[in-house]
Amino acid sequence: MTNPLYDALFAPHEGRTSPFLHLADGHTLSYETFLEEASRMANALSSLGIGPGDRVAVHVQKSPQALMLYAACVKAGVVLLPLNTAYTTRELDYFVNDSGAALFVCDTSEEAELRELADGSGAILKTLGPDGDGTLADLARGQEATFATVPRSEDDLAALLYTSGTTGRAKGAMLTQKNLLSNAEVLVESWQFTSNDVLLHALPIFHSHGLFVATNVILLSGGAMIFLPKFDLEAVLSWLPKATTMMGVPTFYTRLLEDARFDSDLAAHMRLFISGSAPLLAETHRQFEARTGHRILERYGMTETSMNTSNPYDGERRAGTVGFPLPGVNVKICDPETGDELPHGEIGVLWVRGPNVFKGYWNMPEKTREELREDGFFITGDLSMIDEDGYVHIVGRGKDLIISGGFNIYPKEIELFLDSLPGVKESAVIGAPHPDFGESVIAVLVPETGANLDLSAVYAAIKRDLAGFKRPRKIELMEVLPRNTMGKVQKNQLRDRFATAFQQD
Numbered sequence: 001m002t003n004p005l006y007d008a009l010f011a012p013h014e015g016r017t018s019p020f021l022h023l024a025d026g027h028t029l030s031y032e033t034f035l036e037e038a039s040r041m042a043n044a045l046s047s048l049g050i051g052p053g054d055r056v057a058v059h060v061q062k063s064p065q066a067l068m069l070y071a072a073c074v075k076a077g078v079v080l081l082p083l084n085t086a087y088t089t090r091e092l093d094y095f096v097n098d099s100g101a102a103l104f105v106c107d108t109s110e111e112a113e114l115r116e117l118a119d120g121s122g123a124i125l126k127t128l129g130p131d132g133d134g135t136l137a138d139l140a141r142g143q144e145a146t147f148a149t150v151p152r153s154e155d156d157l158a159a160l161l162y163t164s165g166t167t168g169r170a171k172g173a174m175l176t177q178k179n180l181l182s183n184a185e186v187l188v189e190s191w192q193f194t195s196n197d198v199l200l201h202a203l204p205i206f207h208s209h210g211l212f213v214a215t216n217v218i219l220l221s222g223g224a225m226i227f228l229p230k231f232d233l234e235a236v237l238s239w240l241p242k243a244t245t246m247m248g249v250p251t252f253y254t255r256l257l258e259d260a261r262f263d264s265d266l267a268a269h270m271r272l273f274i275s276g277s278a279p280l281l282a283e284t285h286r287q288f289e290a291r292t293g294h295r296i297l298e299r300y301g302m303t304e305t306s307m308n309t310s311n312p313y314d315g316e317r318r319a320g321t322v323g324f325p326l327p328g329v330n331v332k333i334c335d336p337e338t339g340d341e342l343p344h345g346e347i348g349v350l351w352v353r354g355p356n357v358f359k360g361y362w363n364m365p366e367k368t369r370e371e372l373r374e375d376g377f378f379i380t381g382d383l384s385m386i387d388e389d390g391y392v393h394i395v396g397r398g399k400d401l402i403i404s405g406g407f408n409i410y411p412k413e414i415e416l417f418l419d420s421l422p423g424v425k426e427s428a429v430i431g432a433p434h435p436d437f438g439e440s441v442i443a444v445l446v447p448e449t450g451a452n453l454d455l456s457a458v459y460a461a462i463k464r465d466l467a468g469f470k471r472p473r474k475i476e477l478m479e480v481l482p483r484n485t486m487g488k489v490q491k492n493q494l495r496d497r498f499a500t501a502f503q504q505d
């Protein structure tokens, strides 16, 4: 094989006229058309001097063209760096510079604002709009519809995905061709995807869930996707009859359950509903079954590892658990202090090893050594337990992390930002249960002594510099933060105190 990922996911579909993407406007794009456009895009990259190993940072709306850019990158051996559309200029600056991106593709509407950033980083700036417009699309239009696939080995990088960390500094997870391909193979098999499947795709495509789990599974099985720009309840309800499967974060399923039109008739024809990225409450699992007769299949993964465990397709899908390690994936639960493996039934940190586990953090050898052991085990930071039947339970987090609507938010990053604002002495950021997002963000601020903290200025700074999903939805003022004798902020006390803050929202 010359380029394992392209050869497995895309090459078999060249010239295939069957549907690949059903779009919200009613149009359908065949595999053949999609791949011709992707080849044009690959030629466009090449004409810009972008070649194997170069990073292409992408900050664009979800569209077929954005997905073509993914295919083009794989074909041209280029490393894709997708970025959350909610990121602000300040946040983007770090990713583009840290990755040394050679090309930065942004939305057409952002070109003027991001020009200075791109020039400062040395990246070429091109645009791609949601309707297939933009300077990259224009360049691609004039290119040939064929492109000689660039040879790659399975250990070459296919993608760089940034994930924030407990230190507040985001880390680029290096994902190889093998990481992505091995995971797609295992998922197609485990979840029994075939070319008859039509996946309802309402996830964003800048994260592993929507881009790799969902899209790669469909590409490998040769099925089709109903490719919606985002999760819009009306659109999802109206397209559901044409789908066989759906993947989503728990918020998708709680929103569906809130609508009486989502009933057993609407879901009867469906083969499978899959949930991940955040804990699915056992209660949601039960309500879903009571309403539709379907047991949601919950699985567990991470940006660094793609998918690690899954409830069984055949067999009991156990509510409140994430199932069994996927074939080829080793999971063990270890003592957080000693690293010794713990017996079933005991709670510790989940370690994972397998072909799915990433190659390390971009330009961070020390961080990589801390979390990715020489024997191949990656320390996830998730507090877990394996029960007597072998089901893995994620029972908490050893890392300070909030997951809101499936997006990860690292409190440290927000705290560093808040601490830097005038009048703020210190801050603590916590998550509290939220009926729609699962968890949402509360910031506790301690004003400088004698300062008259201007909260409207704090809100304005947050709005300007932090992506919307990270923004604290409530700010509380305290004179001092609760600390233990070691001086560590007692976040548990804060979580208890503000546990019901979002209950009436």
Ligand code: MCA
Residues within 6 Å of the ligand: 086, 202, 203, 204, 207, 208, 209, 210, 230, 231, 249, 251, 252, 276, 277, 278, 300, 301, 302, 303, 306, 404, 405, 406, 407, 437, 467, 468, 469, 470
């Ligand atoms: C949007 N907003 C949010 C979120 N999303 N606030 C908190 N948490 C969120 N997740 C805010 C916006 O900033 C905006 O705020 C307001 O909500 C409305 O924005 P809109 O885009 O209309 O929101 P939405 O359509 O309601 O989006 C909610 C959503 C979306 C559908 C749950 O967040 C989503 O698609 N989440 C999926 C995340 C995902 O794919 N995660 C996978 C990570 P304002 O009004 O103030 O401007 S990959 C991963 O975790 C691993 C590998 C795994 O296991 O899968």
Ligand code: AMP
Residues within 6 Å of the ligand: 163, 208, 275, 276, 277, 278, 279, 280, 298, 299, 300, 301, 302, 303, 304, 322, 380, 382, 394, 397, 403, 407, 408
């Ligand atoms: P990310 O860094 O965005 O890849 O998020 C990965 C984290 O999401 C994991 O380390 C878990 O904490 C969490 N996660 C993903 N899937 C699940 C799940 N099914 N149940 C509980 N937590 C999950």
